[in-house]
Amino acid sequence: MAVGGRDSKGGRDVLRTVGEASVLVLISLADRPRHGYALIQDIKEFAGVELGPGTLYGALDRLERLELVESLPAEERRHPYRITASGAQALRAHLDSVERVSTAGRLRLQLGGI
Numbered sequence: 747m748a749v750g751g752r753d754s755k756g757g758r759d760v761l762r763t764v765g766e767a768s769v770l771v772l773i774s775l776a777d778r779p780r781h782g783y784a785l786i787q788d789i790k791e792f793a794g795v796e797l798g799p800g801t802l803y804g805a806l807d808r809l810e811r812l813e814l815v816e817s818l819p820a821e822e823r824r825h826p827y828r829i830t831a832s833g834a835q836a837l838r839a840h841l842d843s844v845e846r847v848s849t850a851g852r853l854r855l856q857l858g859g860i
Contacts, residue, residue, distance in 0.1 A: 760812065761840035767797055767805040772829055772837045775815060781824035782806075809833065 761769055774780060774788045782802060790796045797805075806827060809815040814833030818826045829837070
């Protein structure tokens, strides 16, 4: 995968450059498969962000091309997606990277660690 950089431990943060919507989609899929509308509702609930259909399906397409999510067989008109093993690994690496940056920022602002 050609996106992202390396974290200080040498692991790739492939989500660094794919955008917030893609990260939110992966977080939503981390506990179970979901179809488009369910993704929109879940992301709105846990992040307070309402993704439009174009943004959602653009993120899903990008994540599918990176093999971080996969489409499951359709259930009537619904097309569910699930996170892949490499998607879960990429999400863990990204969240670790974000946590390190957040901690550094909080310390520099003298807010203390979380």
